[in-house]
Amino acid sequence: MKPKKQTFEVGANETISDCLARMEREGYRPVRRIEKPVFAQKNSKAEPKYVRQRIVFEGIRTDGNDFA
DSSP states (O other), X not given: OOOSEEEEEOOTTOOHHHHHHHHHHTTEEEEEEEEEEEEEXXXXXXXXXXXXXXXXXXXXXXXXXXXX
């Protein structure tokens, strides 16, 4: 049995649309989008540099029991 909630991260070579399609194929629909910046630091004295934006979707199962 699949869990009720699952998180899906948008991959480095994946578009948001691809991630949403993957969610649908696995039987989930998005309920929350979370965006977090990713920083990297070369050494302890250097300033952290912005690398990319991490996008994660939280999905709930779509097994026909909608909340309407």
